[in-house]
Amino acid sequence: MTKPPDLPDFSQYCEAACRKLWGEPDKRSKKELRWNGHDAYSARTYSIRKHAWYDHGAQRGGSTLELVAYHKGLPKKNLRGTAFLDEWREANAMGIVPDPAPPLPEFEPKKKASGSSGKTKKGNSAAKSWSPIVALYVYRLADGTPYLQVCRTAAKGFFQNKWNGQMWVAGKPDGPKIPYRLPELLAAPLTAKVHIAEGEKDTDALAKLGFTATTNSEGANAWTDDLDDYFKDRDVYIHEHNDEQGRKRVQQIARALEPIAASVRVIRLPGLKEHGDISDWLESDPSGARLVKECESTPVWEPSTTPPPEEEKEETDPLTEPRKKQADILIELASAAELFHDRDDVGYARFDVNGHQENWPIRSKGFKRWLTRGFYESTQGAPSSEAMQAALGVLEARAQFDASEHEVHVRVAGHDDCIYIDLADRDWRAIEIDQGGWRVIDSPPVHFRRSSGMKPLPEPVTGGSLNDDLRPLLNVKTDDEFVLTVAWLLAALRPSGPYPVKALAGEQGSAKSMRANFLRALVDPNSVPLRAPPRSEHDVYIAARNSHVLAYDNASGLPDWLSDTFCRLATGGGFSTRELYTDQDEVLFGSKRPIILNGIDDIATRPDLADRCIVQTLAAISDKKRELEAELWAKFEEKRPRILGALLTAVSHGLKTLPDVKLDRKPRMADFAQWVTACEGALWAKGTFMAAYTGNIEEAVETVLENDQVAAVLRTYMDTTPDGFTGTAADLLGALNAVASETQQKAKRWPKSPATLAKTLRRIAPPLRKIGIDVAFDRENRQRKITITPAKVSETPSLPSPLSFSNSLNDLEETVCRHRAVTDEEAAVTGDGSGSNGDGDNRTTVTSNPLKNKESDGSDGGDGIFPNLTGRHVCAQCHRLPDGKERLVAYGDETIWLHVECERFFIKAKMQEQGIS
Secondary structure, X not given: OOOOOOOOOOHHHHHHHHHHHHOOOOEEOOOEEXXXXXXXXXXXXXXXOOOEEEEOOOOEEEOHHHHHHHHOOOOOOOOOHHHHHHHHHHHHHOOOOOOOOOOOOOOOOOOOOOOOOOEOOOOOEOOOOOOOEEEEEEEEOOOOOEEEEEEEEOOOOEEEEEEOOOOEEEOOOOOOOOOOOHHHHHHOOOOOEEEEOOOHHHHHHHHHOOOEEEOOOOOOOOOOHHHHHHHOOOEEEEEOOOOHHHHHHHXXXXXXXXXXXXXXXXXXXXXXXXXXXXXXXXXXXXXXXXXXXXXXXXXXXXXXXXXXHHHHHHHOOOOOOOOOOHHHHHHHHHOOOEEEEOOOOOEEEEEEEOOEEEEEEOOOHHHHHHHHHHHHHHHOOOOOHHHHHHHHHHHHHHHHHOOOEOOEEOOEEEEOOEEEEEOOOOOOOEEEEEOXXXXXXXXXXXXXXXXXXXXXXXXXXXXXXXXXXHHHHOOOOOXXXXXXXXXXXXXXXXXXXXXOEEEEEOOOOOOHHHHHHHHHHHHOOEOXXXXXXXXXXXXXXXXXXXXXXXXXXXXXXXOHHHHHHHHHHHHOEEEEEEOOOOOOOEEEEEEOOOEEEEEOOOOOOOHHHHOOEEEEEOOOOOOOOOOOHHHHHHHHHHHHHHHHHHHHHHXXXXXXXXXXXXXXXXXXXXXXXXXXXXXXXXXXXXXXXXHHHHHHHHHHHHHHHHOOHHHHHHHHHHHHOOOOEEEOHHHHHHHHHHHOOHHHHOOOOOOOOHHHHHHHHHHHHHHHHHOOEEEEEEEEOOEEEEEEEEOOHHHOOOOOOOOEEOOOOOOOOOOOOOOOOOOOOOOOOOOOOOOOOOOOOOOOOEOOOOOOOOHHHOOOOOOOOOOOOOOOOOOOOOOOOOOOOEEEEEEOOEEEEEEHHHHHHHHHHHHHHOOOO
């Protein structure tokens, strides 16, 4: 082919092409634009006067189409004839030249010389004839993002381009097929009739008349299973081309959609010419009125009235028994499974596998594989995807309308005052915990489901000690820290929340990740135990749907939305989103889950998250004390069955004593505190947990206030203004600005307006109140007033006092820690000196209490919880174990030990006893 006499001039698009392919220029002058201008040897330029580009590194330049060829990595060539047309088409697909492109002038190709063999000078076959693009059809995703571009040429040829996020490139998309005009299809109500035409041209013709219309790409025989779900519960009209291929196409689509669509009709328009289509019909029916009547008068398509060609052949042979449909075989095989649904109407199947029962969602891979295996054993063949989808649709309907409802659990469940923990082993066994102990059972009465990544728990054994087996594996510096770590484990083994958030902070190398790994491995082991912080709220709830414990690594600097999400997940909340391919259906995710967060900096810096956290700062580990990770894991795996058994014993004890436990004061996570208090009788002296938890709450409050600029400045202001403040938010902002340094006022989180200050004060008011600064909001004369006053001692809420147990709790003696000043050699403080076995029953199941230090319970006498406490009495107010912060105080004729922070509460209680106000 020779060069057309006057090719279109694309020079005006050269600058736009450079910007599209190279980005914005680094430098600009009157003569040129320059990219990578700091390096003269690799710079790229565009001449404004010549409308041409040049790459100094490659020493190559030229016109717009030559830039496209260079961007594709093609060698330099003379863009003449076919080469010119190829690059024009590529530039058109990339959106560099206009769409549609300007028409090319007609020209005559060279005539072959007489006797020519039809080959070029080099002996190759003649070049393929070129045809210009006459139409472009863009397939878009549900959100309108470009996905596929179908180009139709004047010769009725087609080729495809895919969207790479910036431009169109040659080739098909990597993802599944989607229908043409998908956003319009999803936007149409379920009552709208959906017309499926053959080809984009017919689809656009129907859409122009107001019909909801779509089609598939790649021609008549290219319908795939990816497209079926878009037509679920829809009334579908499938338009038939008047040719053999068109008739086969509509039957294929009808068989695929009939099981899931509300109705299917095959529209065969009368009077169409051979190879006629819907566009030919609309030429004589421009309004589409006759088309509507034809569609409404067409009967619903049924498989029995229009069987596939193979079935027609079987019916004509009287000697051959009719063959069952694959979908019917699959439904019969599924009759061996017990169907049920959960409270969200998700269908499940419970079936036997190698002597045990498994629960799988009907649409899950596990159930599909079970069905496929049964089908192969019955027919020695594989079911088609169409048959599988049809069978699953029927089974889902039966599970929802004909079967009972059961709650489905992940890892931990509760039933009839018992707790069940899924071992997640091959036999689907579980641990049953009741007031009498714990045991491993083969068939739990609850329904567990498995998700990808779940790993099995070890089979627990008796005789373990948390102090001897677990504590040496953790980088724990204080007794309170270990008590709170065990408390989180006990809470995580409970089937219902609220759950505390475990926030681990510390410098590099303080074994934060190792502790998080160990804690999760004791409750909900997973193939990926620690994950990066999620990018969206949706990701969090998807993870919560598939795991009992959520653990995130390097979570320092949580954004506000993620902090709020963790709060909802810890104490109860949910997430909703529109179900895919529907307009009105909603998918709900509601969960309460134990959470572990670790990071170098403070994690719980917002008050609402801090209230739900157990905050722990890990101490640094010296090089001499550091151990190899492989060795630690080996020790942990060896002791894990014993540790798990000890935790289960404490949980059993908690189930037994929980109804009799009452708290004098209820902290923010009262349910959690009550549960651990019920369990602690099997581990240590009563009141130990609440003393440790109270101190941790104080630490969390101080952390929140230290990380809040407004709180820090307000505390300074209150030190200099003992009478407090009363006024508007604007007045308070001015007062605080007078106290704050210039650096504090320029900080990102420092409020720049009175409204922002008011919001901040509402958020930090609870922690400020705990340190004696009361913030109140009121409205006076249409003005909002803020009053800040120092809280009086009598108004300050007291710390929780030791627990009260009802008199009916006969099997547990109320323990009071009695200590005398002893030397280091004499120090051997026991958790309970009563000599009781803690539970008081002799059942055949596991009832031993391996965590108490008593000679009478068969222990080795070396498992005391706190063997390193020396030389101190307990605090007379909180009964907290000695930590070096208490001091001797004279009260009346008594001399007692009190923590500094407990003195005023002790004195207040004594005054109330004596009737002194």
